[in-house]
Amino acid sequence: MNKIRALSMRIFLQLLHDWRTLAIMFVLPLILITLIWLVLKGTDDTVKIGVVDAPKVLTQMLEKDENIEIKRYGTWENAQVALDKEDVIAIVKVTGFADGTFTDPNVGVRFDIMLDGTKGSRSVSIEKLLKTASDSMVLQALQKQSEEPFADEAVTPDPNADALQVDLSPYLSVQVSYLDDIRDIETFDVWGATLIGFVSFFIVFLLAGMTFLKERRSGTLEKLLSTPIRRQEIVFGYICGFGVVTILQSIIISLYVIKVLGITMNGSIIDIVIIMIVSTVCPLTLGMLLSTAANSEFQMIQFIPIVIVPQLFFSGLFNLSFGWELFGRLFPLTYTADALNKVLLRGDGLSACLLDLLVLLIFSTLFVSLNIRLLEKRRNI
Amino acid sequence: MDAISLKNVHISFGKAQILKGVSLSVMPGGIYGLLGPSGSGKTTTVKIIVGILKASVGEVVVLEEIMPSFVAMKSIGYMAQENALYEDLTGQQNLEFFGAMYGLSGKNLENRIKQSLNFIDLSGEAKKLVSKYSGGMKRRLALAAAILHAPKVLILDEPTVGIDPVLRRSIWRGLYKIAQTGTAILITTHVMDEAEKCQRLAMMREGRIIGEGTPEELKAHYGCFSIEDVFLRLSTEKDEARR
Numbered sequence: 001m002n003k004i005r006a007l008s009m010r011i012f013l014q015l016l017h018d019w020r021t022l023a024i025m026f027v028l029p030l031i032l033i034t035l036i037w038l039v040l041k042g043t044d045d046t047v048k049i050g051v052v053d054a055p056k057v058l059t060q061m062l063e064k065d066e067n068i069e070i071k072r073y074g075t076w077e078n079a080q081v082a083l084d085k086e087d088v089i090a091i092v093k094v095t096g097f098a099d100g101t102f103t104d105p106n107v108g109v110r111f112d113i114m115l116d117g118t119k120g121s122r123s124v125s126i127e128k129l130l131k132t133a134s135d136s137m138v139l140q141a142l143q144k145q146s147e148e149p150f151a152d153e154a155v156t157p158d159p160n161a162d163a164l165q166v167d168l169s170p171y172l173s174v175q176v177s178y179l180d181d182i183r184d185i186e187t188f189d190v191w192g193a194t195l196i197g198f199v200s201f202f203i204v205f206l207l208a209g210m211t212f213l214k215e216r217r218s219g220t221l222e223k224l225l226s227t228p229i230r231r232q233e234i235v236f237g238y239i240c241g242f243g244v245v246t247i248l249q250s251i252i253i254s255l256y257v258i259k260v261l262g263i264t265m266n267g268s269i270i271d272i273v274i275i276m277i278v279s280t281v282c283p284l285t286l287g288m289l290l291s292t293a294a295n296s297e298f299q300m301i302q303f304i305p306i307v308i309v310p311q312l313f314f315s316g317l318f319n320l321s322f323g324w325e326l327f328g329r330l331f332p333l334t335y336t337a338d339a340l341n342k343v344l345l346r347g348d349g350l351s352a353c354l355l356d357l358l359v360l361l362i363f364s365t366l367f368v369s370l371n372i373r374l375l376e377k378r379r380n381i
Numbered sequence: 382m383d384a385i386s387l388k389n390v391h392i393s394f395g396k397a398q399i400l401k402g403v404s405l406s407v408m409p410g411g412i413y414g415l416l417g418p419s420g421s422g423k424t425t426t427v428k429i430i431v432g433i434l435k436a437s438v439g440e441v442v443v444l445e446e447i448m449p450s451f452v453a454m455k456s457i458g459y460m461a462q463e464n465a466l467y468e469d470l471t472g473q474q475n476l477e478f479f480g481a482m483y484g485l486s487g488k489n490l491e492n493r494i495k496q497s498l499n500f501i502d503l504s505g506e507a508k509k510l511v512s513k514y515s516g517g518m519k520r521r522l523a524l525a526a527a528i529l530h531a532p533k534v535l536i537l538d539e540p541t542v543g544i545d546p547v548l549r550r551s552i553w554r555g556l557y558k559i560a561q562t563g564t565a566i567l568i569t570t571h572v573m574d575e576a577e578k579c580q581r582l583a584m585m586r587e588g589r590i591i592g593e594g595t596p597e598e599l600k601a602h603y604g605c606f607s608i609e610d611v612f613l614r615l616s617t618e619k620d621e622a623r624r
Contacts, residue, residue: 006481010470017469017510219463223526226431226459227482228451380435381449 003229007237011211012244021207025249030256032199037261040191047126050079050088055097057140061133076112083116083179090115090126101141108171109138117178127176138172192263193340194316197333200246200253200276201283202308208242209287209300216291216378225379231372235288239368242284250276266347274350275343278357279336285367286332292374316341332363382445384409384534384565385430390439392425399425401588402439407565407581409533412556414579415569416612422588423569424462427538430567431459443534455483458532462539464523468512472503472522475511476529483530497525500555517548524552528559535559537568541575553578573609584612591615 015021048069051059059070071088073079079091093112096103111134115123215221224234254272258265265272290307294300314320314328316337328334339353346352385407392400400422407413415423428434429441432449446453466475476497480490498504501521511519524540537556541549553575560566568579576582577596584592584599592599592615596608605611 002484002486003482006478010467010474010478013474014467014469218468219461219465220467222428222433222463223459223461223465223479224482225433226454226457226461227479228454228484229482230451379433379449381432381451 003233004237004240007229007234008241008244011238011241014211015245021211024203025207025245026252029199029203029249029253033196033253033257034261036195036199037192037263047090047122048088049126049130050082050091052076052079052091052093054092054094055100055137057100058092058094058133058137061137062129065129080114080179083114086116088116089123090130092130097137097141101144102171105145105171108173109134109141111172111174113174113176115176115178123178131174131176134172134174135168138168142168142171191317192257193344194312194333194337196253196257197276197279197336197340198312198315200249200280201311201333201336203283204242204246204249204280205283205287205308206304207287208238208284209291209294209303210297211242212238212288213291213294213297213300217297221378231375231379234375235285235368235371238288239281239284243281246280246284247277250280263344265344267343267349271343271350271353272340275336275339275353275357278360279332279339281364282332282336282360282367285364285371289367289371289374292371292378332360335359382409383407383442384444385413385567386440386442387426387430388440390426390429390436390441392429392434392437399588400429400436403585403588403590404439405583405590405593407534407567409565410560410563411580412560412566412568412578414576414582415567415585416571416573416576416582416608417569417585418571421585423585424538426585427459427536427567427569430534431457431536453534455530456533458527458530458535460523460527460535460537460540462542464519466511466519466522466526469510471508471510472498472514472525473507475522476507476526479526480529485530493529493531497529500528501525502551517544520544521548521552524555533564535564535566537566539569539571541570541572549575573607573612576608582608584615586616 015025046067046069048071049062050071050073052073052075054070054072062068063070071082073082073091076091076093079088079093082088083091091114095110095112096107097109102109111130113127113130115127117123215224251273254269254276257263258269258272286307290303291300294303311331311333314324314331315333316328320328335356339356342348342352342356343350350357383406385405387403387405390400390403391398403422403426405413405415415426417423425434429436430443430448432443432454435449441448443450443453444456467478470478473494476494477490480486480493485493494507495504498507501524503518503521503525506514506518511522514522520540520543524537527535527537541552544552556566556568568575570576579596581595582593582599583590592603592611594602599608599611600606603611603614605614
């Protein structure tokens with residue numbers, strides 16, 4: 001244990017004296033993730049929504065958001081043409097509503113919403129936004145009604161109550177449809193989770209691999225192997241030393257992505273940090289393993305297109321056929337992305353990701369034991 | 382009892398046979414020189430003694446342990462041809478790390494580091510990063526890392542390469558002192574005048590020992606005035622024998 005502690009302490013001290021590596025560890029991922037975020041978010045923040053027969057209450061409510069621009073169309077057909085030409089991202093038609101109240105309270109109001117499915121998460125968030133707007137519009141109308149003497153006494157919503165507490169279904173029907181619906185493939189958040197996992201994977205892999213390779217190239221590994229340290233102590237010392245740093249990195253990346261960039265986050269931030277930490281053990285052990293196998297820095301670089309790049313393609317960025325999806329399960333990143341998505345998007349707890357985390361740990365264990373075996377090539381005991 | 386004993390050691394990497402029956406024995410308390418041109422198998426021999434490599438054939442015993450053995454490795458000090466230092470650590474941190482690898486800790490480790498730094502005269506520079514050291518300072522620190530745990534067997538692979546004559550002399554003086562404490566020192570070199578300073582010598586060529594004895598014995602036996610002549614004589618004899 002003392003040797004493992006001394007070894008991890010040494011790695012930690014080495015990193016402290018090496019500001020370049022520190023920058024790569026902590027600053028580079030944030031820069032890369034910000035770039036990815038900027039690219040995927042798109043440059044134009046204004047969202048155009050086409051409306052047909054929309055009451056003033058609704059358009060005013062929507063226009064409160066500076067990024068939303070309302071375009072009015074005379075007929076549903078014209079609006080659809082505009083949607084097709086991508087002039088607008090969504091179109092809404094409201095029937096059964098005039099002058100801030102229902103035309104016929106017994107029928108209620110009907111919302112027809114059609115969205116451009118190719119805009120990924122933006123379409124999804126606009127759909128949410130329109131639904132919220134329709135809810136509050138109907139709520140307001142109901143409140144107004146209840147203040148009047150001939151109000152339907154069945155509904156007296158408390159103005160402070162949460163909208164969800166009131167059953168609006170008798171008064172509101174919302175029909176949502178998508179034009180060219182491919183939103184399942186391309187939502188920003190799905191990309192986001194995979195890419196965050198990838199950035200962290202790539203950087204930890206490179207650093208662990210390069211440091212271990214440097215140990216060999218500088219002759220210090222041989223010196224180390226001439227001491228009575230056991231091979232597994234070397235590997236675990238490295239994991240512990242780098243582990244401290246990657247835990248820090250995981251926390252920083254998670255906080256940055258969630259608090260600063262504001263990625264869709266429905267789960268718990270602690271779960272995200274735990275997933276990130278477990279995920280970094282994989283590139284750490286894989287990086288060391290491959291640098292043990294590599295004979296030079298150049299060979300280490302050659303491993304990148306072979307080992308790292310395919311992970312990006314097969315870990316959930318694209319909709320794959322069943323066979324390729326099975327192939328993707330050979331890559332650790334697939335499980336990282338899956339677990340992150342579960343917590344970020346679906347708001348699941350850690351218990352839903354246990355299998356993913358388990359598979360990641362199995363990968364790591366495999367890499368570690370292979371590495372201990374391969375080190376035998378360097379010393380026969 | 383010999384501190385190091387090799388009997389008929391063979392080793393090959395793939396098809397290349399590097400050692401073809403090396404036998405030698407080193408007594409405690411002396412400096413034993415392994416002399417030979419580069420590529421003769423000195424470093425391979427040394428790595429087998431240290432425990433990094435394992436002989437394919439033959440018996441290697443260090444401190445009464447059959448190598449490779451973790452027990453013996455605790456009492457072996459090894460200074461490789463490369464400096465094998467962590468450049469992004471200070472001299473002190475390097476020694477602390479290697480000390481811990483030999484199981485030293487606490488006050489004991491502190492004292493040993495102080496003694497070793499004094500021995501190589503680097504106490505003043507211990508807090509500096511190794512990357513700021515000169516070549517000679519790095520070599521001395523590597524020596525300190527090898528003697529830190531007061532090994533009973535000290536293996537030095539070309540320790541004075543790239544070191545100026547003044548420093549070389551002071552290192553040799555230090556080595557004699559260490560040997561006087563009963564440590565067995567094995568040193569490889571291809572510098573002939575260094576070979577003369579050893580108490581015993583083995584001459585290596587193409588994976589074999591071609592001559593062994595004290596420098597005086599060797600010179601007298603072959604009727605030469607210097608070790609260099611002995612070596613050249615032995616080398617040509619071998620070549621003729623092969624033809």
